[in-house]
Amino acid sequence: MKRFQDKLSQLKEAGLHRRLRTMSSASAPRVQVDGRWLVMCAANNYLGLVDDERVRAAAVDAIVRYGTGSSGSRLITGTTDLHVRLEAAIAAFKQTEAALVFNNGYMANMAALSSLVGTGDVIFSDELNHASIIDGCRQSKASVVVYRHNDMNDLRRKLEDTPASGQRLIVTDGVFSMDGDLANLPAIVDVADTYEAWVMVDDAHATGVFGQHGGGTADYYGIQAERIAIQVGTLSKAIGSEGGFIAGSRVLIDYLVNCARPFVFSTALSPPVLAAAMRAIEIIQTEGARRDHLHALTKRLRRGLLDAGFEVLPGTAPIIPIILGDPLHTLEFSRRLEENGVFATAIRPPTVPPGTSRIRFTLMATHTDDDIEHIIQACIAAGRGLGVIS
Ligand SMILES: Cc1ncc(COP(=O)(O)O)c(C=O)c1O
Structure with missing residues (x-):
């Protein structure tokens, strides 16, 4: 055990130790943390659907009808009509021929990268x-080339310089989870055409949030779904449930059903999470006002933080990071925010590169203007106290 203790001590000294915080209420704009009610601005419940009455009711109905678990892997006894209906709904939402759900987004990425490409293939991955x-790339037998963040010249150069006997695959987040900027998808699909590469987009943070109907980055940029071979997403953020998915052609999905180990060798998702996701997708497609409100709140917070003098990363997503640099300093900032009634976690390496520790605010469509003002004032108090702003 000494080696673990030593490592934990090192992490503590460097400000990189993490601890679990316990929430005793839904992940809503106000959340009870260790007994105190705080304004939550660190959750991924972008559209506020986690505690929406209609989504809750769908989950409850599913439990009444199907019970709490699926009791088997998908290929044995775990496929219910809820799985089939949800997959059809995701395919329609993403404008693809088919879709397949996984136990989470992490597994969907692992499955795609470990099973769809292999020896002789090359993955080009944004840094x-x-x-x-990254873990999917490590698991894959394909070789991996990392290109500079959103840098199309670097991507082109690397495609040019890297011979591939097999398939090339360009993989990118749609919205970058820690920075909140969007991938330059129009340029990526053009580059991919030139080099006959497949494109894989992980739209975990864009689904429900971007696009006229909330379809994600392809919907936002007006890019035909066929130009993106593999669309990955999660049901756990704007969709307010749990699980991940891959959407694409029928043959791709059939291949995954047969060959993706995280799909084949794991128990199917449970009925309530499937029913909740299905209801949430309906709401996302019909209630564009939620998205509009979310984007208006995002602009307001971004403006308020910039006006106060913080270094805010540019972007349009409801992920608003202020860069503080040092991990211990960032932890202290987060602690002071909490003293002022705001819950926002300190994001530190290895989640972000060294020297870029940050407070990452995420918003929900159910936040109010008063919440945004509260967050800004808490930041100003913490920022002045720590000499981050004058
Ligand atoms: C970009 C991105 N992809 C995938 C995931 C994993 O999704 P899940 O939480 O469903 O495993 C996350 C976050 O958790 C993410 O931010």
Whole structure:
């Protein structure tokens, strides 16, 4: 055990130790943390659907009808009509021929990268891609080339310079989870055409949030779904449930059903999470006002923080990071926010590169203007106290 203790001590000294915080209420704009009610601005419940009455009711009805668990892997006894209906709904939402759900987004990325490409293939991966993409690349037998963040010249150069006997695959987050900027998808699909590469987009943070109907980055940019071979997403953020998915052609999905180990060797998602996701997708497609309100709140917070003098990363997503640099300093900032009634976690390496520790605010469509003002004032108090702003 000494080696673990030593490592934990090192992490503590560097400000990189993490601890679990316990929430005793829904992940709503106000959340009870360790007995205190705080304004929550660190959750991924972008559209506020986690505690929406209609979504809750769908989950409850599913439990009454199907019970609490699925009791088997998908290929044995775990496929219910809820799985089939949800997959059809995701395919329609993403404008693809088919879709397949996984136990979470992490597994969907692992499944895609470990089973769809292999020896002789090359994956070109943005340097700021999510850890589950990085882990999927590590798991894959394909070779991996990392290109500079959203840098199309670097991507082109690397495609040019890297011979591939097999398939090339460009993989990117749609919205980058820790920075909140969007991938330059129009340029990526053009580059991919030139080099006959497949494109894989992880729209975990864009689904429900971007696009006229909330379809994600392809919907936002007006890119035909066929130009993106593999669309990954999660049901756990704007969709307010749990699980992940891959959407694409019928043959791709059939291949995954047969060959993706995280799909084949794991128990199917449970009925309530499927029913909740299905109801949430209906709401997302019909209630554009939620998205509009979310984006208006995002602009307001971004403006308020910039006006106060904080270094805010540019972007349009409801992910608003202020860069503080040092991990201990960032932890102290987060602690002071909490003293002022705001819950926003300190994001530190290895989640972000060294020297870029940050407070990452995420908003929900159910936040109010007063919540935004409260967050700004709490930041000003913490920022002045720590000499981050004058
Ligand atoms: C970009 C991105 N991809 C994938 C995931 C994993 O999704 P899940 O939480 O459903 O495993 C996350 C976050 O958790 C993410 O931010």
